[in-house]
Amino acid sequence: MTLSLLGQLIILIIVTLIFGQISKKLGLAQVVGQLFAGIIIGPALLNWVVTGSVVESLSEIGVLLLMFTAGLATDMGQLKRHLKGASLTAIWGVIVPLVLFSVVAVILGYAFHIAVFWGIVFAATSISITISVLSESEQLGSQVGVVVLGAAVLDDIIALLLVGGYVLLFGGEGLGVSTLLPIIVFLIGAILNRITNVEKIEKIANVVGDWTLYPIFFGSIGLHISLTGLKDSWLLIIVLTILAVGTKYYGAQWGARLADLDKSSARAVGAGMISRGEMALVVAQIGLQANIIAENIFGDMVIVIIMSTIIAPLLLRPLLKHI
Template sequence: MISIIVLILGALLVGWLATKLHLPAVIGQILTGLLLGPSLLNLALPTDWLHLGGEIGVWLLMYEAGIAVDTKLLKANFKIANRVAWLGALVPFTVFMLIELALHQTLLVASFSGLVFAATSISITLAVLGTHHQLGSRIGSVILGAAIIDDLIAIIGLTGLTMLTSGNGFNWANFLPLIWFILGYISRRFTRIMPVSHGLITLATWTVIPLFFAGIGRQIDLASLSSHLGPLVWWTLIAIITKMLGAILASKWSGVSLLEATAIGSGMIARGEMALVILTAGLASQLITASQFGFYTAVVTLTTVIAPFIMDPLFKRLK
């Protein structure tokens, strides 16, 4: 238990330091797991407790995502947000699926890869929009609406893929992320229980959620990644370009100016926590190997780090 506490405290500290460098806290938490994991310091950890904490962290992340769904905001900009979400998800999904098929992966693995890069991070998007006072703007509303729809697409896709990989028979465990998302969405509608929900999320933010992200960093194999630097750079570039391209095309289709369309596209780049949840489920279902998990996680992490640097100059021009 002491080593688990050390891991959580380290993740919180490095996550806080990351925010001081204008990076998402999740990046610092992943780096903590990498630092304390087998690739570097190799801190001994009780794997059962780490797995349980990570599972609870996933569920509460989904609960938080459900709470974040603002129905009024979604309705007000639904038409353009829906186009941005679907085209912004379809382009990377198709491209990465075709890449994996060209690399002789199965259709199931190829579809999983596409799903990972179809996701969008709500939390990263919220942070950058808040910095530029764009949360209440039309552009901000479109980005958040599209990010919410993207998460819905990702959760439904994840549920379907985990069912396919679990063999015959019904397993409630496959639906737990979706169930927690729905519970979060429902709880937002009951003001009396919102203080309890926010208290639960606050507790999770200080415990199991950083443990989940640190656990992801712990599973990254630096030795394996060092021999794949070329593909890592290419995949990151493709992940950024495909997401922006889909969102820009959808925005222009809806009559938005090129600058605003590009800003919307930049707001969809970060894959963040949702993609990491999908990756964790894929590893648990043995849909991907530990080596693939580490590679995908590195790409997701890079898109999350790079996204704010692309968003900042664009949103400054919108002021």
Template sequence: MEFIGSLCLILISTAIGGHFSARLNLPAVIGELLVGILLGPALLNWLQPNDFIHFFSEIGVVILMFIAGLESDLSLLRRFIRPSTYVAVVGMLFPILIAYLTGLYFHFSQLESIFLGVTFAATSVSISVVVLQEMKQLDSHEGTTILGAAVVDDVLAVIVLSILISFSGGQVNSSGNKQNLVLSLLLQIGYFVLLFVLGRWVIPYVMHFSSKLLVPASETLISLVLCLGLADLADITGLSTVIGAFFAGLAIGQTDYKVLIDRNIEPIGYAVFIPVFFVSIGLNMTFTGIINDFWLFFVLSIGGILSKLLGAGLGAKLAHFSWPSSFMIGAGMVSRGEMALIIAQLGLQSHLLSIDRYSAVIGAIIITTLIAPFLLRGTISKINH
């Protein structure tokens, strides 16, 4: 029963780390990551990666992506579809290109370099939302465009990631032979068609039916079944589990049960599984890894900040925002946060990112997340003055 003590240590440590991180106006995830580094092999060595942490972190990332889908505002996206799409697409192309070229320069393979690009194309605006709220800009055209672009960004990143993972080594069947590539593609296309049908017509009916069940928290129970079921089905077709979880959340978020499910799922995720996921990321990171790959870490950090700032900013300019407003939108998209961390972890598990380069990549993601709120505050202050 040693894992119970480990879980207890993780939960109390992440609660304290998240609290102090929030007090510094940083995302709680930064504190949780630092806890993983502190308790792991990098420093105290009280925790090591093991099966218990692996299984809990797998559930954690699925629930985290389910919540991300649940909280994605499609009505907001519909209202600002044009500028949001420009910001998201151009804001993804720049980081993909810069990170891809960086990977090639540092002797990554072609596939690893593409994956590196996808990692730094992701955006997490949770930290930007806090800054926008503080500075009364959340409902502005710029703030709304940032939120809409984040939805497009998330959807594109999840789809590209899943396809990339499916091509990372071919699908292997129970006999150990690679499945036919055409069959794999057909299965994956069929899965996306199924997602559309389920989201449009079936899931709303299932959620309505769940409210009639005579069991406690029946709606939450059925939403978890949908989340885990679609995640497992995605895995069977060779896609990433996160795509099933994300689109399950997206579909349920369009029903009348969104608020109820969000309120009930968050305690399950954030109280147990999600902290273990972020700690597991820190457990695989070492300072020697960053020191040994310092120039990779440095170039990814600088390139990560500038590519998203300029790419998303140019996308905003193409949507006819002024230059100051475009720069503000670009700054709001800089933070990579949990989305990039999830992608990096999945890449490590899928052998698209080697353990030798892992620390440098995670360190660069943390730097972009730390610098983002200061960058956004500075741009908003200049606009207001």
């Protein structure tokens, strides 16, 4: 089936939006459905849409808008009020996956600089699905909710700083000033949040993003995934999924305990930090574009990120009942 570029873009947006809504109805993050949409309509299955320069360019703009809106939504005041709990949770929630994923990658035979990037990808946290669970459980304003939200914000900042540090230390084909743009636009958004009322800006940005650029970005990630090698990498995917869940759960939990949260609350915080989602996808995409991550490994990582996004609310909901 051969379609014009415009036709492919229209199909990509419409199908991705539909799958996102289906995913939401099933109680999952919209991003899960959007990723699956890209896999289904892309080269892996139906081959209706293929990646190209226009799709990639729009996808990159989508990343920048996503990071800008994340910055706009960053409440530095709230973060400051719960800095101890959030910072210890974030730091341990970054250190544990960063170290263990890097070690595993080295054991698997990857060069040190590539192994470190694996760690950076899985050091990130996505808060969107966790916010939904906390909200429906009426825990968004609780100690657990505030610590998780603050830690997730710090995690995102740390992940972006790690990418920037990686650029400075290791360089890399395709890495450069453009790689730092997500960090820059995130900081611009966060600064605007502090100095002005960003409600209108955020609303406009989200409308544009939600209906066009975000579906293109998340859908385009699915276009890069090949299912042909899945039978050879299923064991790796299982191991990485267990590692993704365990490193965040225990790392963040240890940090929360160091911040004097009780055991039940610390477990809930750990579960709330498991989901990777958008930020991990952004970092992984940077690695793919810079030829740090091969396409087959990128596909495996995306599947692991999806699994973490599905598992997180399943663990978090019952734990919230015990705090």
